[in-house]
Every structure is written in structure tokens, then in C-alpha cells.
Amino acid sequence: MSGLGEFDLIARYFKRPARRSPLGVGDDCALLAPAPGMQLAVSSDMLVEGRHFLSTVDPARLGHKALAVNLSDLAACGAKPLAFTLALSLPGVDEAWLEAFSRGLFALADAHGCELVGGDTTRGPLNLCITAFGEVPAGAALLRSGARPGDELWASGTLGDARLALEVFRGTLALPAELFELARTRMERPEPRVALGQELRGIATAAVDLSDGLVGDLGHILAASGVGATLDADAAAALIAVCADPGRAAVLSPELRRACALAGGDDYELLFTAPPAASAAVFEAGRRSATPVARIGRIESAPGLRILDAQGAPVVQRFAAFDHFQSTP
Amino acid sequence: MSGLGEFDLIARYFKRPARRSPLGVGDDCALLAPAPGMQLAVSSDMLVEGRHFLSTVDPARLGHKALAVNLSDLAACGAKPLAFTLALSLPGVDEAWLEAFSRGLFALADAHGCELVGGDTTRGPLNLCITAFGEVPAGAALLRSGARPGDELWASGTLGDARLALEVFRGTLALPAELFELARTRMERPEPRVALGQELRGIATAAVDLSDGLVGDLGHILAASGVGATLDADAAAALIAVCADPGRAAVLSPELRRACALAGGDDYELLFTAPPAASAAVFEAGRRSATPVARIGRIESAPGLRILDAQGAPVVQRFAAFDHFQSTP
Numbered sequence: 001m002s003g004l005g006e007f008d009l010i011a012r013y014f015k016r017p018a019r020r021s022p023l024g025v026g027d028d029c030a031l032l033a034p035a036p037g038m039q040l041a042v043s044s045d046m047l048v049e050g051r052h053f054l055s056t057v058d059p060a061r062l063g064h065k066a067l068a069v070n071l072s073d074l075a076a077c078g079a080k081p082l083a084f085t086l087a088l089s090l091p092g093v094d095e096a097w098l099e100a101f102s103r104g105l106f107a108l109a110d111a112h113g114c115e116l117v118g119g120d121t122t123r124g125p126l127n128l129c130i131t132a133f134g135e136v137p138a139g140a141a142l143l144r145s146g147a148r149p150g151d152e153l154w155a156s157g158t159l160g161d162a163r164l165a166l167e168v169f170r171g172t173l174a175l176p177a178e179l180f181e182l183a184r185t186r187m188e189r190p191e192p193r194v195a196l197g198q199e200l201r202g203i204a205t206a207a208v209d210l211s212d213g214l215v216g217d218l219g220h221i222l223a224a225s226g227v228g229a230t231l232d233a234d235a236a237a238a239l240i241a242v243c244a245d246p247g248r249a250a251v252l253s254p255e256l257r258r259a260c261a262l263a264g265g266d267d268y269e270l271l272f273t274a275p276p277a278a279s280a281a282v283f284e285a286g287r288r289s290a291t292p293v294a295r296i297g298r299i300e301s302a303p304g305l306r307i308l309d310a311q312g313a314p315v316v317q318r319f320a321a322f323d324h325f326q327s328t329p
Numbered sequence: 330m331s332g333l334g335e336f337d338l339i340a341r342y343f344k345r346p347a348r349r350s351p352l353g354v355g356d357d358c359a360l361l362a363p364a365p366g367m368q369l370a371v372s373s374d375m376l377v378e379g380r381h382f383l384s385t386v387d388p389a390r391l392g393h394k395a396l397a398v399n400l401s402d403l404a405a406c407g408a409k410p411l412a413f414t415l416a417l418s419l420p421g422v423d424e425a426w427l428e429a430f431s432r433g434l435f436a437l438a439d440a441h442g443c444e445l446v447g448g449d450t451t452r453g454p455l456n457l458c459i460t461a462f463g464e465v466p467a468g469a470a471l472l473r474s475g476a477r478p479g480d481e482l483w484a485s486g487t488l489g490d491a492r493l494a495l496e497v498f499r500g501t502l503a504l505p506a507e508l509f510e511l512a513r514t515r516m517e518r519p520e521p522r523v524a525l526g527q528e529l530r531g532i533a534t535a536a537v538d539l540s541d542g543l544v545g546d547l548g549h550i551l552a553a554s555g556v557g558a559t560l561d562a563d564a565a566a567a568l569i570a571v572c573a574d575p576g577r578a579a580v581l582s583p584e585l586r587r588a589c590a591l592a593g594g595d596d597y598e599l600l601f602t603a604p605p606a607a608s609a610a611v612f613e614a615g616r617r618s619a620t621p622v623a624r625i626g627r628i629e630s631a632p633g634l635r636i637l638d639a640q641g642a643p644v645v646q647r648f649a650a651f652d653h654f655q656s657t658p
Contacts, residue, residue, distance in 0.1 A: 131416075
């Protein structure tokens with residue numbers, strides 16, 4: 001705790017000169033000037049202690065994650081990050097915490113050329129609200145509503161590891177130290193798939209970011225597109241980083257692997273659809289963005305979601321999306 | 330409390346079709362398309378229970394105020410409101426609260442043609458974070474940095490009433506019922522000076538919205554513009570709505586009136602500067618926007634702030650700006 005006031009706090013930890021925006025931190029508003037022909041994509045996420053992060057999290061990782069979850073939304077729209085605002089409610093002024101938080105935040109922001117242009121700080125229960133802005137050529141944004149029957153269903157990167165780490169923190173699961181560190185890093189330091197999202201413009205027919213769990217977020221694409229799908233549960237479960245080699249996979253039961261991959265939440269990967277004829281282009285987009293991509297299902301005209309195992313048999317396990325008002329983290 | 334989930338809650342209370350924005354609530358991002366030649370003004374404010382509002386506040390008024398404080402920032406830049414995002418942390422799902430909150434929110438939004446395009450809801454201590462977007466012709470935004478020696482200092486509307494109401498709630502002050510209702514309405518239902526802000530483009534040299542108190546917010550203009558000022562404390566104190574007629578003014582001591590007008594906070598009026606030659610244009614801007622405007626001081630080249638009474642004698646009272654990290658509301 002310190003006697004640092006609101007404006008000193010902003011000046012010390014959060015005020016940096018705007019380089020790309022016409023006006024940044026320090027006036028009543030920031031000013032953004034999207035390039036001609038560009039639309040502005042806007043995403044806003046609020047992170048609450050105990051629900052989105054544990055009170056023990058490294059504040060540098062929290063700074064990273066608070067921005068990452070918003071950049072993941074921009075990525076899912078195919079937008080290029082431009083700027084963000086940060087509203088912060090803090091129980092008090094802890095300078096070591098603020099230093100680490102802002103360091104983690106700005107490291108990710110700088111990596112994506114995304115500058116802090118404004119926001120708010122107040123005293124209250126710890127709460128982080130970031131609104132991020134990206135630009136996308138008019139009409140080129142990836143939406144949830146474009147999936148068509150026959151499209152293949154793809155996922156980027158790895159799935160389920162964040163949930164595995166959460167279960168270890170909860171005490172319901174034990175993992176060898178090395179695997180726990182891997183899973184914990186995926187939970188605390190997700191890498192938003194910003195480059196892949198932009199590469200997928202003009203290739204993917206629909207996209208969503210995976211935040212509430214694969215089955216739940218796929219449901220958004222199906223509802224918005226008016227289609228159904230078949231999901232290959234084992235192809236999805238194979239994307240758990242902790243299980244990347246067969247020896248590791250044996251640590252976890254097949255049921256747990258499916259549950260974490262299909263309904264774990266907190267993945268911040270992209271789930272997207274593309275016609276089979278575009279599969280080479282999808283792999284090329286993955287290569288150009290250095291992001292693994294994998295086919296995990298197919299869009300169909302029959303409504304609803306069918307979940308099959310590697311042998312094509314229905315998986316009877318129930319997978320629920322994470323709902324902040326109905327689940328306890 | 331109810332079993333309503335996050336997506337049902339959004340659909341029932343917060344999802345309305347986007348009419349002006351290319352894409353509204355329901356995808357990973359919203360899309361905004363500022364008109365050619367326009368810059369986007371962005372403001373973000375976070376409201377926390379117990380600090381920015383009392384737990385007993387009428388939720389319809391809270392919905393109004395949460396958006397109003399952001400529209401006031403847009404007004405101070407001379408921007409025309411376009412859209413906003415709402416991130417909401419709620420301790421639980423109280424449908425009566427949500428119905429009233431959203432009703433108050435949308436009534437103000439509709440009055441200003443400002444549409445809700447996205448956001449987030451989660452469970453946690455009550456916290457409201459709104460990010461609002463407005464458009465302003467490139468180069469025309471009112472900034473804090475444009476005040477020049479010789480400019481007159483103006484304030485819109487009324488000052489200090491919100492603080493009077495707060496003091497009644499705190500039990501440090503008694504007011505007749507009729508005056509308390511007037512003050513309370515100013516505290517709970519501020520009217521952002523959106524029309525005046527736009528009328529002042531090209532007339533005012535600098536502007537700021539009054540949220541932390543006149544003296545503190547004037548300090549932002551002085552610092553950003555590299556100037557000083559003389560403030561007429563009694564001209565400012567005369568702007569208290571509760572004291573609008575001489576009989577009413579007698580209820581309050583001169584010291585209390587000055588303290589509330591100069592450092593009360595929560596006014597959401599505009600403080601702005603303009604050259605003396607523009608005074609007729611300022612009055613005309615006030616008339617066109619149906620907003621009272623009053624001269625309360627003058628910008629000078631000598632740094633610092635001099636506070637004088639109606640007789641030109643220095644006021645020795647101390648006025649501190651509201652600081653969320655150093656004051657207790």
C-alpha cells in the first residue's frame with residue numbers, strides 16, 4: 001500500500017505516449033482514426049478475481065491475460081489490434097503488483113502493436129475491464145454466422161490444458177510437476193491467435209474464439225449459422241498439450257481428456273469453419289502464422305451437435321459450456 | 330435471484346438489433362464504421378458500488394448514470410455519441426434490478442442515438458464498466474490543452490448539488506425535503522451536456538468534463554495548456570441549483586456553498602475556455618443546446634490557480650479534488 005493517488009498511479013504505470021492514435025491517455029477521451037475503408041472491431045471483457053483468475057496469480061501473467069482474452073476476440077474476427085482502454089478497480093495501491101501487472105500487459109500489447117489509449121482507475125474489489133480495438137477491411141470480418149453444410153470444422157493450437165491446471169488448483173487432479181507447469185502456463189498466459197485470425201480472412205467461413213469451452217462456443221456458430229455439426233471428440237482431445245506424447249496421455253483418463261478438450265474453457269484458441277476445398281489454404285494460413293491447426297469435425301445441415309469418438313461411435317458423456325452465472329469455477 | 334444464465338440474461342435485457350453499427354451484440358466483436366473524415370472518440374468509466382453509487386440507488390437511475398458519465402466525456406470532446414459496450418459484474422441475477430437498470434440505460438442511450446453494441450457479463454461484486462464511442466470531425470475534438478491567456482473560463486449548468494446530496498446521505502447535512510430531492514436527482518441522474526459539447530466545436534479553446542470537482546478538473550486544463558487562472562468562487566457557488574433563489578441560498582453557509590461548487594465532484598457539467606471575442610457565440614451555443622452557461626473566471630499566463638471572492642479578495646479555504654485512492658466517499 002502507498003499514498004500514490006489516482007493520477008500519479010496512471011502516470012507512473014499506465015501513461016505512455018500514443019504513437020499511432022491521434023490522442024491517447026490523459027484527456028477526457030482518446031481518439032482513434034481507422035484507416036479509410038477499415039471498420040473498427042471492438043471487444044470488451046471483464047475479469048473478476050476468484051472467477052477468472054486466482055488471487056495468487058503472478059500479476060505479470062494477469063496483465064498478459066487481461067489483454068489476451070480481448071485480443072483473442074479480435075483474432076476471431078480477423079481484426080488487426082490497434083489500441084485498448086483499461087478500467088481497473090483495485091483494493092489498494094500495491095506498487096509491486098502494479099509494476100508487474102503493467103509489465104505483463106505492455107509486453108503483450110507491444111508484441112501486437114496495440115497501444116493503451118485511455119481508461120479509468122478506482123478503488124474497489126479487484127476487477128479488470130479491457131476494451132480492445134482492431135481494424136478489419138469493411139466486409140472482411142470473420143463472423144459466427146457464415147458456416148455452411150459441408151464445411152470442415154477446425155481448431156487452432158491446444159485445448160483443455162487450462163482446465164487441467166484449474167482442476168489441479170482445485171485439488172481434484174494431480175499432475176507431474178512438469179505437466180502442471182505446462183498446463184498452468186496455458187491457463188495463465190494464453191497466446192491470442194491474432195496472426196492466424198488475419199490469415200484466415202477470405203478463407204474461413206465462420207470463426208469464434210474458444211473461451212467458454214469448445215462445445216458451448218461451437219454452439220454459437222451453429223446457432224448463428226443455422227446449421228448442425230458432427231464433432232470428433234478424440235481429434236479434439238488429442239489437442240491437449242499435456243498429452244502431446246503418448247506417454248503423457250496415459251496420465252489422464254479418456255473421459256477426462258474429452259471433458260477438458262470439449263468443455264474445459266479458457267482456451268483462447270480459434271474455432272473456425274472452411275470448405276473442404278480450402279483445406280490447403282487453412283494449413284498455409286497456419287504455417288504463415290506459426291499456429292498449429294487441426295480438423296475436428298464437419299458442419300452439416302441437420303440441426304444439433306453429434307459428438308463421435310475415433311471409431312465413429314456416439315460419445316454419451318455430457319459437456320456443458322461454462323456459464324458465469326450457473327457454474328462455480 | 331433466478332436460474333437465468335449469462336446468455337439468456339444478455340438476450341433478455343441487453344440485446345437489441347444494431348441499427349447504425351455494422352455488427353452489434355452477439356459476435357466476438359462489434360463492428361463500428363465511423364463516417365469518412367471522422368475520428369472516433371473513446372471513453373471508458375468504471376462504477377463501483379459504495380464508491381460511485383450507493384447500494385440503495387434506484388437501478389433505473391444507476392443505468393442512466395453509468396452511461397451518462399461516459400457521454401459526459403464524449404461531450405467534453407465535442408463528439409456525437411454513436412455506440413457503447415457494457416461490461417457488468419453482478420453478485421447474482423436479480424431480474425427486477427436488471428429490468429430497471431436496462432430501462433434507465435436504454436432511455437438515455439435512445440435519447441442520444443447511442444446503441445449498445447457489445448460487452449460482457451460475469452458474476453462478482455457489483456461493477457459497471459461502460460466504454461462509449463462518439464464521432465468527431467478529424468482535428469475538431471475539444472482538448473484540455475488549448476486554453477490561452479486571456480480566455481474566459483465557463484461552466485455549464487449547475488455545480489455542487491451532487492455533493493450536497495451525498496452529504497445528506499452521509500448525515501453531515503440536513504436539507505428541506507424539496508431541496509434534497511433536487512440535489513439527489515442531480516447526483517443520481519446527471520444530464521450529460523452532449524448537445525452543448527458539439528455546439529462548442531470551433532468556439533471553445535479547451536474543455537473538460539467536471540467529474541472530480543471544479544478545482545481539480547480545472548487543474549487538468551491548466552496543466553495541459555501550460556497556463557494559470559483566476560477563478561471567481563462566488564460566481565461558481567451561485568451555480569448550485571439548490572441555491573437558485575436567494576431564500577434557498579440562506580440554507581447553506583458561504584463556505585459550504587464554495588466547497589460544494591469548487592470541489593464537490595460528480596457534476597458532469599462542462600468546464601471550458603473561449604476568447605472574450607467568442608462570448609456571444611458561447612451564449613448562442615448554450616441557447617441552441619438549451620444549456621445554461623456562465624463565466625466563472627479567466628485564464629492567465631501566470632501559472633497556478635487564484636481563487637477570489639465576489640469582492641476580489643483571495644479565498645483562503647482549501648479545495649481538494651476528489652481522488653479515488655485518497656478520499657473516502
